[in-house]
Every structure is written in structure tokens, then in C-alpha cells.
Amino acid sequence: MNKFLVFLEQREGIVKKTSIDTWNRVQDLAALYGDSAVFGILAGPVDLQQLCASLSGKGVIYHASNEAFRLYNPGHYARLVAETLKLEACTTIFFADTVLSRDLAPKLSLHLKASLLSGCTIFDVSKEVCVRCVRPVYSGSTIASFVAERSIRIYTILSSAKLFHSISEDYPTIIPLETCRLTGIEELFPVVRRMVMYSGRQDVTEASIIVAGGRGMGGSEGFVILEQLAQLLGGAVGASRQAVDGGWRPHFEQIGQTGKTVAPALYLACGISGTPQHLAGLGSGSTVVAAINSDRYAPIFDVADYGIVGDVHLVLPKLLDALHEFLKRK
Ligand SMILES: Cc1cc2nc3c(=O)[nH]c(=O)nc-3n(C[C@H](O)[C@H](O)[C@H](O)COP(=O)(O)OP(=O)(O)OC[C@H]3O[C@@H](n4cnc5c(N)ncnc54)[C@H](O)[C@@H]3O)c2cc1C
Incomplete structure (x- = not known):
């Protein structure tokens, strides 16, 4: 057996x-x-x-x-x-x-x-x-x-x-x-130091919806709207390495080769170009990938199921308003 x-x-x-x-x-x-x-x-x-x-x-x-x-x-x-x-x-x-x-x-x-x-x-x-x-x-x-x-x-x-x-x-x-x-x-494996971190946020590896931002968000303030969107959708915020290296987001949100591997039902990539190192973090099970990027030739669109070519600062507020409306009607 x-x-x-x-x-x-x-x-x-x-x-x-x-x-x-x-x-x-x-x-x-x-x-x-x-x-x-x-x-x-x-x-x-x-x-x-x-x-x-x-x-x-x-x-x-x-x-x-x-x-x-x-x-x-x-x-x-x-x-x-x-x-x-x-x-x-x-x-x-x-x-x-x-x-x-x-x-x-x-x-x-x-x-x-x-x-x-x-x-x-x-x-x-x-x-x-x-x-x-x-x-x-x-x-x-x-x-x-x-x-x-x-x-x-x-x-x-x-x-x-x-x-x-x-x-x-x-x-x-x-x-x-x-x-x-x-x-x-x-x-054999002594514990030298124990650090317990409570972020109070949903872990990206556990989330079924991830709203992720990259360099295209323009700075840490650009992520405020992603936080709002994630909260409304019951999801988590993720980030590219550029956003993490820039000090805009904590490392535990980084998705990719040197970050976490995730498999949400919906992955919304905002201002992320879609390099192989970033995409390495999208587990094979990720179902729907949606992307917002101002460059129509950005490689993220090669893997996206849905894409919006546009400026995140213009598209995201409209998306947030539309979601509010939709949820009010429900
Ligand atoms: C060994 C190694 C490991 C790595 N590990 C990781 C990893 O774990 N995770 C990871 O993410 N990266 C990793 N990288 C880095 C990776 O190669 C890229 O540099 C990184 O993913 C790019 O991040 P980005 O897409 O945010 O930035 P960029 O590549 O600079 O892309 C920014 C995108 O935003 C778009 N944009 C700009 N302004 C706007 C706007 N106003 N509205 C809409 N779109 C806009 C641009 O068109 C562009 O496509 C690694 C690299 C190496 C060498």
C-alpha cells in the first residue's frame, strides 16, 4: 500500500x-x-x-x-x-x-x-x-x-x-x-533568534485575488488606490521587485523569482512590464490575468487574458468607481 x-x-x-x-x-x-x-x-x-x-x-x-x-x-x-x-x-x-x-x-x-x-x-x-x-x-x-x-x-x-x-x-x-x-x-537546528511579524494583511500566497503594482504606479502613494481596490475585492496587494527595491512596498509582497509564488484566481497587474523574473512568481494554476499598462507592447499582455492599454492613474479610479457602483447594486 x-x-x-x-x-x-x-x-x-x-x-x-x-x-x-x-x-x-x-x-x-x-x-x-x-x-x-x-x-x-x-x-x-x-x-x-x-x-x-x-x-x-x-x-x-x-x-x-x-x-x-x-x-x-x-x-x-x-x-x-x-x-x-x-x-x-x-x-x-x-x-x-x-x-x-x-x-x-x-x-x-x-x-x-x-x-x-x-x-x-x-x-x-x-x-x-x-x-x-x-x-x-x-x-x-x-x-x-x-x-x-x-x-x-x-x-x-x-x-x-x-x-x-x-x-x-x-x-x-x-x-x-x-x-x-x-x-x-x-x-541540530538551534533557533538563534525568533522574529514574529504581524502585518495584519492577507498573505499574497493565500489570496484568491491579487492587485499588484509595479514601477508604473509611480511611487508608494500610487499604491493607495491598489490597497482600496484590494480591500473592496477581498484580495491582497502584490508588488514587482522594482516597487520593492524602490522602497514603495515591503518585500513580503514581492512576486517573482526572488519573491513569492502565487496562484490566485485573479491577478491584476498594474504598471508591471511582465519580465520573466516577475512572471516566474505566477504559479501554473493562476487562472485569470488582467493587466493595465500604457505600453501596448508590454510583455505582460502576452500572458494576460484581459488587457487595458492606458495610464493606471486614469484607469484605476474609474475601475474603483465602477466596482463601488456594481457592489451597491448587488
Ligand atoms: C536574478 C533576478 C531576480 C529577479 N526577481 C524578481 C522578482 O522576484 N520579481 C520581480 O518583479 N522582478 C524581479 N526581477 C527584476 C525584473 O527583471 C524586472 O526588473 C522587474 O520585474 C520590473 O518591474 P516592473 O515591471 O515594475 O518595472 P518596469 O520593467 O520598469 O515596468 C514598468 C511598466 O509600467 C508601465 N507604465 C509606466 N507608467 C505607466 C502608467 N502611468 N500607467 C500604466 N503603465 C505604466 C511601463 O510601460 C512598463 O511596462 C529580478 C531580476 C533578476 C536579475
Whole structure:
């Protein structure tokens, strides 16, 4: 039997949308392969009601609700995942591709002597179970196929805008896990300094709508209207590297090769040219891309589903007014 383990990442007690997507995608894989079982591991106190409302599919989720797991600690988390892996004799671990998993997965692969493939998008289901996977390389300009050679395999999966609703009528069982020993492995990964940042804003990797701005916004004041638009749409504000390097926006909003990878249902790019390094941050699952740019030949229009050629300072206020009107009528 194939046994898959999914790490469900929480922040402030809420399980991340990207982890829920990963769980659902692994459920799909298990169904395709057949004779498979899916397990989950959840670290820290979480809102179980929210979790139960968003997860479906067969499986068992182990929940270590210990306060020690509330904040990310690489040693504690690596120990917890390694013990759960042994408990169920799983051979494959899946993470959503996040800032946390980019730190945890390599540490875990070192500890478990496992193969690690990060940023995967598709698995070749015609071959041996979860051995061959595909991921974008060279800033997303091409895709390459990789083979995991070790018996234990770890994958981080790029987020996808594809929404899975009620893929199954089954629901996973949640079992409290109290017994994890918190000594040993953490000495390998000591925490030197812990910084907890609360921006109060929705994370771009979790948002289903992103209103992003680039150099064409003209300065930090240009982003005020993007904030208003994002708030109205229930989305998040993103930025190009030029906007971040210019000090107009914080780095955690940067999308692209050296920023975050996102997969919203709607990506509105305002005053962004659309270089390969920026587009590398648009996960393969991003559904609708809309762009506003004054240059009709800007490369962003090559990937956009909808485009407006115009000055953002003229177009955006009109768009905001139209949205207000639309929402008033609803
Ligand atoms: C190793 C490496 C990594 C990188 N990583 C990233 C990354 O993670 N993310 C990222 O974004 N970039 C990254 N870059 C930088 C990238 O190459 C580009 O420089 C950057 O994406 C350009 O940002 P931009 O589109 O905001 O600015 P520009 O390329 O200067 O484009 C501005 C656009 O705004 C339009 N415009 C100007 N005024 C207006 C107006 N009034 N109304 C409407 N449109 C207007 C212009 O026509 C233009 O198309 C990286 C580069 C390197 C070398």
C-alpha cells in the first residue's frame, strides 16, 4: 500500500489554503494510484472547525496541539514530521511550497536521508508511485522532469488556483498526538533568534485575488488606490521587485523569482512590464490575468487574458468607481 503524509501548515491557528490545496491534490493522487492511504500532520493549536469545513477525503490527521508547536521551530517540527512518518510507515511526504517548507523540507531530507524535490507541479502517474515529477525551471521558461532516487521522498508542491470542492463525501479523522518527544533533533537546528511579524494583511500566497503594482504606479502613494481596490475585492496587494527595491512596498509582497509564488484566481497587474523574473512568481494554476499598462507592447499582455492599454492613474479610479457602483447594486 502507498502511504502519503501531508504536512498541514498553520499560521495563527488557521490552516493555510495552500496546505489544504496540497491535501486535496494528494487525495486525487491517492485515488489515481489506488491502494493508497493519506495521513496528515498538524502542528500547534488550530481552529479545528475551520479545518473540518475545508478538508474532505479519506485519511487520518494527527494533531499535535502542544503550545510548543504554535510558532515554527525547525527542530520541533522536523522531529514531529519524522515521528509521524515512522508511526504510519509512510514513504512520501508532501508540503505546500511555502517559506516555511523551503526551510523545513531540506532539514527533514537531511535527517531522513530522503530525496527532496521542491516546487513540483505534476506527478507522472503512469510510472512508479510518486517518483517522477515535473517542475518549472529557469524562471518558469521551461519545465523539467525529475526522478526521486531514495526510498523516502519529500515534495513541496506549488500552489494552484484550482479549487477542489467536495471531491469526496468522506472526511478525515483527526487524532490528537500527545507523545512527540521534543528533544534530540532540535540541537541540530538551534533557533538563534525568533522574529514574529504581524502585518495584519492577507498573505499574497493565500489570496484568491491579487492587485499588484509595479514601477508604473509611480511611487508608494500610487499604491493607495491598489490597497482600496484590494480591500473592496477581498484580495491582497502584490508588488514587482522594482516597487520593492524602490522602497514603495515591503518585500513580503514581492512576486517573482526572488519573491513569492502565487496562484490566485485573479491577478491584476498594474504598471508591471511582465519580465520573466516577475512572471516566474505566477504559479501554473493562476487562472485569470488582467493587466493595465500604457505600453501596448508590454510583455505582460502576452500572458494576460484581459488587457487595458492606458495610464493606471486614469484607469484605476474609474475601475474603483465602477466596482463601488456594481457592489451597491448587488
Ligand atoms: C536574478 C533576478 C531576480 C529577479 N526577481 C524578481 C522578482 O522576484 N520579481 C520581480 O518583479 N522582478 C524581479 N526581477 C527584476 C525584473 O527583471 C524586472 O526588473 C522587474 O520585474 C520590473 O518591474 P516592473 O515591471 O515594475 O518595472 P518596469 O520593467 O520598469 O515596468 C514598468 C511598466 O509600467 C508601465 N507604465 C509606466 N507608467 C505607466 C502608467 N502611468 N500607467 C500604466 N503603465 C505604466 C511601463 O510601460 C512598463 O511596462 C529580478 C531580476 C533578476 C536579475
